Amino acid sequence: MDTLQNWEQGRRKPTGPAKVLLKIAAKHPEVLLEVA
Template sequence: MKTVKISIDPENPASLPEGRVDFNRLDATTERDIATQQHIDETNAMLDAAKFARRVRTRLGLSQAEFSQRIDVSLETIRNWEQGKRCPTGAAKALLKILDKAPEAALAALE
């Protein structure tokens, strides 16, 4: 795939590449449309995080209770992650990434 760099001037619509912006659709977009799309995006992100947390745990072959003990996180938190009620953040998110990429080393370090 070829990468093409372009320069645009937001004050000059003529500098925008052809076919990239539908100004009629953009002008017709309401604040409510934007809020609705943000909600949809956030919901999808939560579901993606839930699938990721569940996939990491199942790849390790652990039950939710075993997984919560191994990574020292409450069982309720694991359930909330996997049900999409909460999203792992910060250190928990980093730990899940490490468990996904190098499970043996991560579990050994946690013992």
């Protein structure tokens, strides 16, 4: 949870796989519903 809060508050930026997943979620949110 701390990681997410740090991203939201601009203290850190997502990197690696998390960054890729967030880009996919932004462009194609329906994909996340399929895997949830």
